Amino acid sequence: xxxxxxxxxxxxxxxxxxxxxxxxxxxxxxxxxxxxxxxxxxxxxxxxxxxxxxxxxxxxxxxxxxxxxxxxxxxxxxxxxxxxxxxxxxxxxxxxxxxxxxxxxxxxxxxxxx
Amino acid sequence: xxxxxxxxxxxxxxxxxxxxxxxxxxxxxxxxxxxxxxxxxxxxxxxxxxxxxxxxxxxxxxxxxxxxxxxxxxxxxxxxxxxxxxxxxxxxxxxxxxxxxxxxxxxxxxxx
Numbered sequence: 001x002x003x004x005x006x007x008x009x010x011x012x013x014x015x016x017x018x019x020x021x022x023x024x025x026x027x028x029x030x031x032x033x034x035x036x037x038x039x040x041x042x043x044x045x046x047x048x049x050x051x052x053x054x055x056x057x058x059x060x061x062x063x064x065x066x067x068x069x070x071x072x073x074x075x076x077x078x079x080x081x082x083x084x085x086x087x088x089x090x091x092x093x094x095x096x097x098x099x100x101x102x103x104x105x106x107x108x109x110x111x112x113x114x
Numbered sequence: 115x116x117x118x119x120x121x122x123x124x125x126x127x128x129x130x131x132x133x134x135x136x137x138x139x140x141x142x143x144x145x146x147x148x149x150x151x152x153x154x155x156x157x158x159x160x161x162x163x164x165x166x167x168x169x170x171x172x173x174x175x176x177x178x179x180x181x182x183x184x185x186x187x188x189x190x191x192x193x194x195x196x197x198x199x200x201x202x203x204x205x206x207x208x209x210x211x212x213x214x215x216x217x218x219x220x221x222x223x224x225x226x
Contacts, residue, residue, distance in 0.1 A: 100209070
């Protein structure tokens with residue numbers, strides 16, 4: 001158990017809909033990352049937050065947004081969903097988000113868009 | 115543009131032998147590298163890391179080698195065990211960028 005909690009574990013929704021994925025980082029970690037893993041793809045970096053502020057951005061679509069709240073939990077919002085958004089979404093956390101610190105992953109949220 | 119590449123999607127090794135997983139990168143600014151292991155239905159778990167100031171780091175059965183001039187790193191597992199069967203991801207980052215770029219993974223199967 002990495003200490004990173006993600007909900008829901010599985011989600012099935014229709015095209016055009018909007019979903020929210022939730023992540024609670026490990027106790028004491030201030031930084032949260034979101035990654036997307038599509039079929040046969042590596043882990044694509046989406047976005048990173050540190051203590052409530054966006055710190056780094058990757059290949060995150062404009063239809064997607066994220067935030068980190070004062071209690072340090074984070075949410076990833078996916079809207080106008082398309083079939084291609086079906087993927088495993090991972091949240092990870094680290095102490096301060098600096099390179100050199102290990103990042104710890106949650107078990108992921110499986111999103112299926114039908 | 116895939117900055118971190120794992121060109122072998124899969125690898126099979128006999129139990130007790132050495133497993134060598136390879137990773138290549140294109141960005142010369144990368145200076146910190148990690149390996150993660152992932153079992154089905156679980157999140158990736160940290161295995162071992164190496165900074166660019168080193169060329170080798172060991173942790174038990176796992177050793178990571180870094181060749182900066184070739185922009186190549188490898189993970190050696192000796193001896194390989196059936197429980198090592200998993201997908202292995204390498205990741206790279208540059209100080210100041212705050213993000214880790216992952217490869218596409220190599221599925222290791224250790225045969226008993």
